[in-house]
Amino acid sequence: MKSLSSTQIKQYQDKGFVAPIEALTQDEANEVKNEIEFIEKKWPKELKGLGRNNVHYISPIFDKVVHNSKILDAVEDVIGTNILVGGTTLFIKDPDQKSFVSFHQDAKYIGFEPHNWVTAWLAITDSNEEKFNNDQGNLLTRGQTIENVPIEKTEPVILKAGQMSLHHPRIAHGSGINKGNKRRIGFVIQSYIGTNVEQVIGKVYVQQARGEDLFNYHEHTKRPVNTMEKENIDIRNKANEALSKIFYSGLRQKGKF
Numbered sequence: 001m002k003s004l005s006s007t008q009i010k011q012y013q014d015k016g017f018v019a020p021i022e023a024l025t026q027d028e029a030n031e032v033k034n035e036i037e038f039i040e041k042k043w044p045k046e047l048k049g050l051g052r053n054n055v056h057y058i059s060p061i062f063d064k065v066v067h068n069s070k071i072l073d074a075v076e077d078v079i080g081t082n083i084l085v086g087g088t089t090l091f092i093k094d095p096d097q098k099s100f101v102s103f104h105q106d107a108k109y110i111g112f113e114p115h116n117w118v119t120a121w122l123a124i125t126d127s128n129e130e131k132f133n134n135d136q137g138n139l140l141t142r143g144q145t146i147e148n149v150p151i152e153k154t155e156p157v158i159l160k161a162g163q164m165s166l167h168h169p170r171i172a173h174g175s176g177i178n179k180g181n182k183r184r185i186g187f188v189i190q191s192y193i194g195t196n197v198e199q200v201i202g203k204v205y206v207q208q209a210r211g212e213d214l215f216n217y218h219e220h221t222k223r224p225v226n227t228m229e230k231e232n233i234d235i236r237n238k239a240n241e242a243l244s245k246i247f248y249s250g251l252r253q254k255g256k257f
């Protein structure tokens with residue numbers, strides 16, 4: 001194993017997630033937070049709606065995170081040496097918003113097969129225990145909700161800024177409204193996929209994170225050098241349009257993401 005202990009591997013195998021894993025330093029997490037605030041201030045529409053996806057294509061700070069060797073060592077322990085970045089999503093909950101994420105399984109709507117992939121949820125700010133609640137503010141695209149999950153059998157994942165969890169495609173998970181007074185920011189690599197993984201619903205753009213891609217199922221993209229360069233925005237837009245088709249496949253009406 002490159003990074004995870006046998007206890008952590010067992011936790012992943014038994015429970016479908018492993019946390020906390022030390023990924024970024026406090027300074028590195030702050031650098032990401034500052035980059036979010038910089039983009040929000042300079043280009044207020046960019047990180048809204050569909051734009052919260054695939055920000056690693058338009059920002060070298062996010063790009064550095066998805067290629068971070070500590071993160072990749074842990075991912076390699078779960079899915080093997082040949083790793084692609086299949087996409088990223090920002091899950092931001094401001095204290096005055098009613099956003100939440102209903103219980104769901106990623107595998108149900110993401111379209112990556114076989115399930116040799118893992119999602120890395122990276123805390124950019126501290127993420128504390130919250131109450132679950134049913135409301136209009138679901139951050140998921142199409143309300144892909146598992147009903148009647150027994151809350152008493154769920155486990156909270158509490159992360160400090162810079163820590164991450166890894167979760168399996170079939171684990172049921174969700175999160176409640178932010179009842180604290182600070183912004184809660186999760187940057188989610190959704191997901192790291194083995195090179196043997198196909199996209200069975202639509203198209204996905206990828207970056208090589210580690211190893212070799214002998215399958216060549218997906219279109220590989222370049223990495224950004226500066227924030228918000230035109231060429232990279234075009235790649236991000238193409239990737240997000242393709243993602244939107246996957247999320248809303250089979251539905252007549254689109255939601256807000």
Ligand SMILES: O=C(O)CCC(=O)C(=O)O
Pocket residue numbers: 091101106119121173174175186188190
């Ligand atoms: O950030 C959240 O609250 C949920 C994220 C999520 O559903 C995921 O990472 O798959």
